[in-house]
Amino acid sequence: MELELEENTIYQTFLSELEGKIQILAPGIDGYEESIRRRSTAAEKHAAAVIFPRTTDEVSKIVKVARANRIEFVVCCGWQSAGCASSIENGIVIDLRKMNTVTVHEESKTLTVQGGCTWADVNEEASRWGLATVGGIVNHTSVGGHILGGGYGWLTARNGLAIDNLLEAELVLADGSIVQASSIENPDLFWAIRGAGASFAIATSFTLQAHYQLNPVWSGKLIFTADKLPSIVEFANRHHERAEDQGFIFGFMCPPAGFKPVIIAVPFYNGTQEDAKKYFKELLDIGPVIDQTSWMPYEQANATFNDHVSFGARKSSGSSTVKAPFTLSLLQAVFDEFARFIGSNRDAGVERSLVVFTLIPYKKIREVKLEDMAYANRGDYYNADVWLRWKDPALDHKARAFARAMSERIHQIGRTAKDQGVGAYANNAEHQLDAMGLFGVNTDQLVELKKKYDPDNVFRTWRDV
Structure with missing residues (x-):
């Protein structure tokens, strides 16, 4: 293995430039195989090296070395991408997971959250102070990707989206420079990162508005048989x-036991x-x-869907929206x-989709x-998402095509008004839509800002704006 490492010029470049101060994993080094794991095995690629910075200055150094040596890189916050936005073949992964500190500022009810944190990290620390901020409905997802792409969660109805609670971010730009983005500093960049952040910079730290969450909540999973759909x-x-x-989430799933599709419902009551x-x-x-509902701490409710989007198997997702009232014919057809x-694909391991x-x-x-920020999925409608999971690589094309087709069917039937948002949640849409499909009226401004902040399109694996 020593010979292989010596021949890995990318690894050797960073080993020399970073002077052994930052952990670097490459093929043949213990921990490397674990470092390239992703939530979807279909998204795993063999990077030449995976580098683990601990500070924003170290992230900046890595970017500068990569750019100087024309080495492509991607950023990983928490292994969650079902696509390949955080994976790369023969380039480097800048893995932020050692940057996972949460600091609570009690007087201002704000949180400073490093870019490698998960929502579990945030929830645990904030709850000690009787606080919470808008997170997802899965707590092992990274805050970075979730926030920069919008950020829906159980507290959205009360406090808006995660980006609506973002006050400031520390960023490393494509040239390695470190900047702050807020409504005061670099406000045009702050506008762009709230919805399209991963296409503009590496976010190493966020300042988020928190809110008092002193009482437990009532939530948990309910499973109904298919004949209960009308009700x-x-x-x-x-x-x-x-x-x-x-909050109320419902949908369709297929538990391995019995292999019959059922209805899953998750209520949420903050009172x-x-x-x-x-x-x-x-x-x-x-x-x-x-019936698994109970009176529980908010941070526990934030983990309700964890086992449905756990690691292992191949995955694909699609996003659309639907207006209420719902029709039985639409939902029965879906x-x-x-x-x-x-x-028809039970032998391919599609249960838990x-x-x-x-x-x-x-x-x-x-x-x-x-127009207030880049994020453009705001309208009188609800999100509808397709989360597919399978094991057989031979099903890759068929599964992804089904996810796209199902999302488009829901979107066409539940089409939103033209004067409202795009009707697609970028965090769940993978690559089913182009920039116009995700950012709508904000696309032209994003393109102009991209020329200013990332003219070489270094950050292109999430969305190619």
Whole structure:
């Protein structure tokens, strides 16, 4: 293995330039194989080296060395990309996971979060102070990718998107320079990173607005048989009419036991347990076959979907939106198509795939205008996502095509008004849409800012703006 390392010129370049001060893994070194793991095995590539900086200055140094030697690189925050945005063949991965400190500023109720943190890191530290900020619905995802792409979570109805709670970011630009971006410093760059950040810079630190979260919440998974779909649709429409900051996610999945598609539902109530049971009584009365709901800390609710997007197997995702009220015919058609795909590919390991509709009230999201930041998925609609999981590489093309087709079908039937947002969540859309499809009216401004901050298009693996 020593000979292989000696022949790895990229590894040798960084070993020499960084003077052994930063951990570098390459093929043949213990820990390398683990370092190139990704949530989707289909997204794993063999980098020439994986480098683990601990400070923003070290990130800057790595970028400068890479640029000077014309070495391509990608950034990894938490292994979560189902696409290949954080993987590279024969280049380097700048892995931020050693930069995982969360600092709570009690007086201002703000958090300083390093770019390699997960939402579990943030939730754990913030909860010690009775605080929370808008995170995802899976807590092992990285904060970096989630925030820069928008950031939906259970607290969105009350506090907006993650980017709506972003106050400042420390960034390393394509030339290695370190800058701050906020409404005061580099405001044009701050505009761009809130929605398209991964296409502009490496975010090494975020300052986020936090909010008091002193009470537990009521949440957890419910499983219903397929024949309950009419009642679920009826409840979803009722929820749409009256929800203020209560969340409700429902969709379709196929548990390995029995291999029959079922309906999964996850309620979220940020208030008293008595009020929660009253609000969701109609849902509970439908009669779930499995009821895992309980009164729990917010940080526990933030982990409800962890096992559905865990590591292992090959994955693909698609994103679209749908307007309420929901029609039974639409959802029955989606369920039937999903069931046929699962049934015809059961030998390929497609169980644990999901189609989910996220009914988190959008009033707070709509308070921010489309032009106020790069993010353009704001409208009177809900996100609908297809999360496919399979084991057989022979299914790659078919599975990805199904995810795209299913997302487009939902989008066409539930099409949003032209004067509203794009109707696609960039964090879940993989590469199904181009820049115009994701950033809509903000695309031209993004293109101009890209020329200013990244003229050589160094940051192109997430979205090629």
